[in-house]
Amino acid sequence: MKKFFSKEIKFFITYILAATVVIWTTLPLYWMIVTAFRPEKEIYDGLIFPREISISSFLAIFGFGEQYITVGTAITNYLVNSAYISIIVMVLATLLGTLGGYALARIRFPAKDILSSISLFSYIFPVIVLIIPIFFLFSSWGLINNHLGLILALLSVTLPYTLWMLRGFFQTIPIEIEEAAFLDGCSRLQVLFKIVFPVATPGIVATAVYAFILAWSNVIFPLILISRTDLQVLPIGILNYMKADFVPWDRLMAASFIASLPPVLLFYIAQKYIIAGLTAGAVKR
């Protein structure tokens, strides 16, 4: 029987479909980028392709050359808060997750299986169920309008993730190297620092990167825990732009562009390991 499609037609269809995938994905992103890099007056002309390129909206959100401030304060404050809070959350989640994940992967102790299940369970379990008690308990612990409170709340999203992922990464390291080191008389800490961590570094870095992305992207905790503008983070800054009666589209897109740069760049750097970790730890048996 002759084949229904010739090789050329198959080749052609493949490229049509590939182009569809690219357009489907990039269309909204194209719209963000052209709007962010457009002079403000051009926004209201209803043009699909830009006539001029300008960085005036970026200057505006950072407070340069503004005679009057129309919506909210400059973005710098939000950006700094987001950056340093996400970094602290990343460091803490990775540190605790590395210790715990190693124990869950390697050390034989009675609670190992139940704690492993608990960490997977809390990673998948949606945090929306916990916003009421976290808000309520944090109010009574004096953690409202407080960066420590926000950091602790963000750890409830990131720590289960790092625990589960790092457990998976440590399990992929051959145990024989460690056993040999133990036979040579190394202590647990020596084995950890001299053998396990160097081998696991790519996995640890990738997990840390994704923990940063999770903290950076979180909306619900700053929304319920922080009401003071000077303590607020980027997602709520963007929300304030969107809530304005007269939305400053060019600035909203410039701020969105800036807010997406760190997570997107980090995601590409660590992508291979994030995805390998997900498939090894969660999806592939």
Add this chain to the structure above:
Amino acid sequence: MADKKGLLVREVREGYLFSLPAFLLLFFILFFPFFYVIYISFFTKIFGYEAIFSGLNNYLEILRDPLFHYSFYITLIYTISAVILKLVIGLGFAILLSQKFKGHSVVRAIAVMPWGIPLFVIAAIFFWFFDYNLGLANLLLKNLFGVRNILWLGPDLVVLSIIYVNVWKGIPFFMVNFLSALQTIPRELYEAAEIDGANSWQRFIHITIPSIKYVILLTCLLSTIWTFSEFDTIFYLTRGGPGYITHIIPIYIYFQAFSRFDIGMAAAASVLTVPLFVTLIAVILWLLRR
């Protein structure tokens, strides 16, 4: 063998020592809040007033609340349609990208991009993309097909629009999981089927789908949980509106607590979603153990 026993005791101690910091912290920020939300759901608690024990009153009131019924209904519609679309399109993308055509790695790199972009940014982008007067969706339709402006976030289309946003963001997760699963299928299976005269549809149904069915099931279950509980995009795009059209369960919980200040009702609504999530997670754990 006293020495060996000593080693084992030391290992157990190390196990607890290493995992204690993480789980102690999780106790305060996760496990304790989890039990506290169940506890507070048995109290009538309005923000700023004393909590009064009221038994199952909050639950009875919620189960009688027409808005909760509607919220549950619209959350189900939204979740099921979004997961099915993500499954179909994600599988399509994965199969396309598993062909080794020239430039496939560039297309793959572009297609995974939405995964890295935060939801709040995606919401802002689509808020502008769907704008009635100046959004790209309407500009394109007007310039290409002469279609009159469409109210994407208006009452008629808003549910479709939020499903579209969720699908756009969620496809990479499906695609990547399927792509790595597809790579584990041995080439010989396809070659043998081709020799036996199976066409590409038959190969897809009898080889591809059975080989990756566990990955499909796990991905769909995870996505169901995360779509059902997703708050960010809908809160940013519609705040549950217009009216109550997109008042999904997470929005219901949020507004009960932070707009009506009825903590007890919000807690009870949260607790009512737990059996669903626990069941789905139990299935996932069971699948992973198989």
